Amino acid sequence: MTSTKNNGSSRRVKRRRTGININDLAERAGVAPATVSRALNGYTDIAEATRERILGLAVELNYQPSSRARQLARGRVETVAFVLPVNSRNTHDPFLSDFLDALASALSARDHDLLVATVRDDEEEIEVYRRLIAAGKCAGFIVTNSRDNDPRICLLRDLNVPFVVYGRASSDAPYPHLDMDNEAAIAGMVDHLFALGHQRFAYVDLEEEATFARLRRIGFELGVSRNALLDDNVAVVRVPHTSAGGQSAIATLFDGGNSHRPTAVVCPADVVAIGAIQAVSARGYDVGRDVSITGYDGVPLGAYTAPPLTTMSQPTREIGQQLVDILFRVMEGADPAQFDAVMMPTLVRRSSDGSPTLVEAARALP
Amino acid sequence: MTSTKNNGSSRRVKRRRTGININDLAERAGVAPATVSRALNGYTDIAEATRERILGLAVELNYQPSSRARQLARGRVETVAFVLPVNSRNTHDPFLSDFLDALASALSARDHDLLVATVRDDEEEIEVYRRLIAAGKCAGFIVTNSRDNDPRICLLRDLNVPFVVYGRASSDAPYPHLDMDNEAAIAGMVDHLFALGHQRFAYVDLEEEATFARLRRIGFELGVSRNALLDDNVAVVRVPHTSAGGQSAIATLFDGGNSHRPTAVVCPADVVAIGAIQAVSARGYDVGRDVSITGYDGVPLGAYTAPPLTTMSQPTREIGQQLVDILFRVMEGADPAQFDAVMMPTLVRRSSDGSPTLVEAARALP
DNA sequence: AGGCTGGGCGAAACCGCTTTCGGATTTCGC
DNA sequence: GCGAAATCCGAAAGCGGTTTCGCCCAGCCT
Numbered sequence: 001m002t003s004t005k006n007n008g009s010s011r012r013v014k015r016r017r018t019g020i021n022i023n024d025l026a027e028r029a030g031v032a033p034a035t036v037s038r039a040l041n042g043y044t045d046i047a048e049a050t051r052e053r054i055l056g057l058a059v060e061l062n063y064q065p066s067s068r069a070r071q072l073a074r075g076r077v078e079t080v081a082f083v084l085p086v087n088s089r090n091t092h093d094p095f096l097s098d099f100l101d102a103l104a105s106a107l108s109a110r111d112h113d114l115l116v117a118t119v120r121d122d123e124e125e126i127e128v129y130r131r132l133i134a135a136g137k138c139a140g141f142i143v144t145n146s147r148d149n150d151p152r153i154c155l156l157r158d159l160n161v162p163f164v165v166y167g168r169a170s171s172d173a174p175y176p177h178l179d180m181d182n183e184a185a186i187a188g189m190v191d192h193l194f195a196l197g198h199q200r201f202a203y204v205d206l207e208e209e210a211t212f213a214r215l216r217r218i219g220f221e222l223g224v225s226r227n228a229l230l231d232d233n234v235a236v237v238r239v240p241h242t243s244a245g246g247q248s249a250i251a252t253l254f255d256g257g258n259s260h261r262p263t264a265v266v267c268p269a270d271v272v273a274i275g276a277i278q279a280v281s282a283r284g285y286d287v288g289r290d291v292s293i294t295g296y297d298g299v300p301l302g303a304y305t306a307p308p309l310t311t312m313s314q315p316t317r318e319i320g321q322q323l324v325d326i327l328f329r330v331m332e333g334a335d336p337a338q339f340d341a342v343m344m345p346t347l348v349r350r351s352s353d354g355s356p357t358l359v360e361a362a363r364a365l366p
Numbered sequence: 367m368t369s370t371k372n373n374g375s376s377r378r379v380k381r382r383r384t385g386i387n388i389n390d391l392a393e394r395a396g397v398a399p400a401t402v403s404r405a406l407n408g409y410t411d412i413a414e415a416t417r418e419r420i421l422g423l424a425v426e427l428n429y430q431p432s433s434r435a436r437q438l439a440r441g442r443v444e445t446v447a448f449v450l451p452v453n454s455r456n457t458h459d460p461f462l463s464d465f466l467d468a469l470a471s472a473l474s475a476r477d478h479d480l481l482v483a484t485v486r487d488d489e490e491e492i493e494v495y496r497r498l499i500a501a502g503k504c505a506g507f508i509v510t511n512s513r514d515n516d517p518r519i520c521l522l523r524d525l526n527v528p529f530v531v532y533g534r535a536s537s538d539a540p541y542p543h544l545d546m547d548n549e550a551a552i553a554g555m556v557d558h559l560f561a562l563g564h565q566r567f568a569y570v571d572l573e574e575e576a577t578f579a580r581l582r583r584i585g586f587e588l589g590v591s592r593n594a595l596l597d598d599n600v601a602v603v604r605v606p607h608t609s610a611g612g613q614s615a616i617a618t619l620f621d622g623g624n625s626h627r628p629t630a631v632v633c634p635a636d637v638v639a640i641g642a643i644q645a646v647s648a649r650g651y652d653v654g655r656d657v658s659i660t661g662y663d664g665v666p667l668g669a670y671t672a673p674p675l676t677t678m679s680q681p682t683r684e685i686g687q688q689l690v691d692i693l694f695r696v697m698e699g700a701d702p703a704q705f706d707a708v709m710m711p712t713l714v715r716r717s718s719d720g721s722p723t724l725v726e727a728a729r730a731l732p
Numbered sequence: 733a734g735g736c737t738g739g740g741c742g743a744a745a746c747c748g749c750t751t752t753c754g755g756a757t758t759t760c761g762c
Numbered sequence: 763g764c765g766a767a768a769t770c771c772g773a774a775a776g777c778g779g780t781t782t783c784g785c786c787c788a789g790c791c792t
Binding site for chain 2: 064066077086136271274278304
Binding site for chain 2: 770771772773776777778779
């Protein structure tokens with residue numbers, strides 16, 4: 001989709017003289033531009049004295065080589081793109097700032113820039129990727145929110161563009177990625193609640209295409225089976241990945257037949273858990289005593305709900321850094337297949353979980 | 367600070383042949399590169415037939431001119447930078463994704479890119495600005511979180527770089543900006559609570575250098591005076607811009623002498639209000655009946671606190687769009703002094719406020 | 733002393749695109 | 763039917779860097 005950019009008029013754009021350039025500097029230093037380039041880029045075939053003179057002059061004049069020109073000449077691009085989907089609300093919304101910070105700092109340490117593009121629907125998304133690649137705007141991509149058989153991953157692999165994915169996407173061929181152990185984390189949460197004495201569980205599944213949603217549900221099932229929970233004591237509802245979703249999950253779980261009301265509600269996302277806490281409290285239960293509710297993510301606000309939320313917390317910042325590390329290895333030509341790290345979130349216990357001591361009292365309620 | 371980038375070795379970087387370029391396309395089309403350029407850029411001195419042939423070929427070959435080369439040749443930069451401070455937690459944290467989306471879309475509509483850099487402390491910040499400018503990495507800046515006498519604004523003005531500020535900074539000279547009417551909004555909130563019957567107010571001031579913190583406090587004072595509240599009935603505490611800050615504000619307000627416990631607590635930020643709600647509830651009060659608590663921002667999670675938070679909501683997306691609009695006007699040479707729009711947030715009433723009917727009951731509590 | 737080696741640097745080509753300038757056709761006015 | 767204007771397009775000179783190539787001039791060896 002070549003953008004024609006016909007701005008109506010046919011007037012040509014006039015050139016604007018920018019600041020000082022390499023020729024100016026060379027002239028001032030009494031050397032050839034090539035020598036300035038050598039000095040600035042740390043090459044060795046230049047006298048130390050000359051280098052220092054040039055470097056000094058560069059600081060003095062606040063000279064900074066034009067990154068555009070440099071990259072053009074080098075035939076390299078020193079930019080990494082992060083395409084942020086804003087349709088599927090949040091996912092890492094609350095961490096976005098941390099995540100961006102991790103990416104940007106790690107990139108900046110390597111003299112690279114971070115290009116951020118946003119995108120609403122999937123078709124636009126793939127189109128944006130295409131355009132960014134064709135226009136040579138970036139050397140690689142950070143991909144998040146991976147779906148099963150993700151078209152972006154196929155595209156990037158086909159075009160042989162470096163990338164790294166946060167999350168897994170159950171593709172046939174391997175690709176570089178980093179993921180949380182969603183499965184083990186949720187299963188571990190079930191273990192934890194089981195150890196507290198819970199028997200009747202509910203899981204709030206996410207209406208979300210992303211792979212992590214599937215993996216977390218599998219983790220729940222794993223926890224159910226390895227703790228030998230009775231089928232009758234296990235309920236699963238499926239709702240949108242929002243606080244409102246959490247509320248409606250509670251509605252279906254608690255307002256229907258009251259036979260198998262759960263004492264433990266496992267939510268695969270904090271925002272959902274927060275909605276659930278609100279809905280359960282509104283029904284007169286004491287969250288953390290009558291009913292345990294747990295989340296996943298570790299959003300800051302989770303510490304300030306009533307009661308504060310017990311959750312699985314992800315090391316957002318570290319994730320960002322590692323992603324960049326991996327991406328650079330790939331850009332340097334390392335075998336992409338070797339990157340498949342999995343990190344474990346940590347259980348942060350606050351007060352939304354506890355032993356189901358008051359189960360009967362809870363049952364007796366409206 | 368010229369980055370020397372001596373990567374140890376002195377090996378030269380090898381050039382990597384990128385995809386198809388304008389010469390290839392020209393050859394295929396049987397024309398000169400200049401003609402291709404004309405065709406793609408919508409100039410009129412080219413036969414319509416030729417243009418269409420070239421355009422067709424471009425789509426077919428998925429040709430997209432190298433943005434680096436194009437910008438170098440044009441002497442223009444089609445990138446706008448957004449430097450995100452991650453030290454002073456949040457400010458627009460919860461909206462970051464919306465805000466970025468607004469910026470990125472508005473920029474993309476004008477064929478510009480969004481460069482995001484993050485920065486921890488103030489010195490680093492000014493250094494980053496310098497570097498971005500000297501290296502010609504961006505044509506303009508979006509500045510948020512403005513402080514009084516903001517050094518960034520001075521720098522940008524001195525260097526004559528286009529920029530637009532979200533927020534005001536009480537500088538001597540005028541500069542292009544857009545702001546919420548913080549003052550009127552908070553004053554309006556006081557009016558609202560006063561109309562509900564509240565007499566005893568508390569304001570949670572922010573330990574924050576940013577101008578908006580000052581303006582909101584002034585707004586509170588305005589509300590106090592125009593509703594003729596008694597000095598004895600007004601308290602102000604100053605805390606960090608976090609939920610923990612909100613909690614500690616409540617501690618000082620409620621745990622001291624119980625003589626002048628407020629019935630209305632005005633918070634200038636939702637995160638703070640959420641901490642306050644939690645702390646007030648924990649002390650056995652019924653928020654919304656015994657005590658009214660209000661926020662400012664309109665964070666999504668505010669709808670799911672217990673009770674849901676009444677707040678002043680900012681149109682994040684629109685703000686982003688307008689900022690970009692203004693920035694482009696400035697880049698096109700419009701007089702920067704003329705841009706000083708002020709927008710009004712809207713009151714979103716949920717359930718954390720109400721008439722202080724139960725005041726006496728509240729007083730009787732512990 | 734002369735040849736060899738290699739460190740230090742300049743000249744020039746090039747990265748991929750834009751834009752000026754002017755040449756070659758057409759088209760048009762009279 | 764002819765000169766002038768208009769139209770279309772190619773050649774070439776940049777944009778601001780990097781990198782190759784090779785020159786020049788020590789310094790070293792024999």
